[in-house]
């Protein structure tokens with residue numbers, strides 16, 4: 001029986017979430033084809049032959065792209081069992097069913113995919129699954145042979161002009177925190193699940209054999225299980241001392257586990273992505289981020305001292321954002337010497353409220369909600385100050401132009417700063433910060449990490 005697993009976009013990585021279920025399905029006898037539409041064309045022959053087609057919905061952009069792709073899949077193969085799996089599958093199951101989805105699996109999806117395969121083999125009815133599982137499951141070593149080579153994916157700009165081929169793996173899934181805006185939360189509800197350290201290292205080993213020079217850990221938070229994380233990076237460094245890595249760690253954990261940072265540095269951690277979201281106390285509280293403005297300042301200083309650059313991410317435009325608040329964010333970034341560390345897109349992100357978001361339950365959001373937008377797969381909202389919406393649009397335009405014209409981060413930041421000062425009624429060109437005089441920059445991925453973008457024309461044209 002033929003299974004086709006499709007990823008439309010996975011933030012520039014070779015998708016773990018195709019390779020991992022491919023291994024489990026192959027182990028029970030399925031013939032599995034993987035198709036990563038972020039870097040290759042659709043495999044029409046595999047679509048036509050498939051008995052089961054799994055579409056991986058790790059996040060918003062992938063979900064929008066998968067919805068756009070479905071009619072083509074149906075045209076090529078009207079009878080295949082369509083499974084949507086990944087975080088966004090259970091969040092959007094009702095809608096996905098109306099457009100032709102048969103099964104929906106969120107959370108720990110590998111066993112659910114195997115269950116569908118076994119049901120189909122046994123001719124059992126019904127084979128439909130609507131499942132959100134956070135059960136511990138046994139993983140197999142991801143099967144990466146059927147995926148495009150790692151050199152096709154986003155690379156690491158080391159910061160000194162050189163680049164590295166990047167491998168990607170996950171040491172855990174889910175999260176033990178419940179930040180209200182986070183799509184992990186409605187699915188995992190404060191739980192996280194680990195993948196055995198031996199398997200993680202085996203997966204890294206096979207990617208190094210394929211050319212990986214740097215490993216990106218895609219765990220929602222690498223220090224949800226600090227003992228597990230330290231075991232993995234120690235083993236990694238022991239076996240491959242030349243390999244660097246990066247991870248995502250929340251501000252709260254960077255403070256709480258400050259004593260672990262030297263270990264990260266020593267084992268090759270090149271940078272840490274951290275979801276700061278805002279520097280305004282009221283917004284941090286609404287989002288239930290678990291950190292304060294001062295915590296972020298402290299963490300930025302700690303990391304500078306230890307020598308692991310931060311790559312902070314933000315959700316600067318929310319229903320509660322003010323123009324002065326946005327200017328305070330820019331000042332904070334500049335004062336901390338982090339201008340180069342922030343991908344410009346991070347200054348243009350507008351809060352995304354997916355279906356079933358915990359934000360929908362709180363009174364603060366109610367005056368801002370404008371109803372659910374089925375096509376955009378999110379709740380529409382407005383800032384009651386229309387001039388903040390105008391500023392957001394202006395910033396988005398500056399960032400788009402900067403990206404298209406290859407403008408340096410620092411120059412884009414300066415333009416954003418001047419625009420924001422003007423929007424705040426401060427009509428002068430003050431830029432009281434010193435910018436680096438050299439071209440040496442901090443390490444960053446060639447594809448900036450953010451998951452809530454509208455699909456681009458280029459992405460849609462590949463479907």
Ligand code: SF4
Nearest residue numbers: 175177178179182220
């Ligand atoms: S810490 Fe990160 S992954 Fe965990 S709930 Fe908060 S935003 Fe989500």
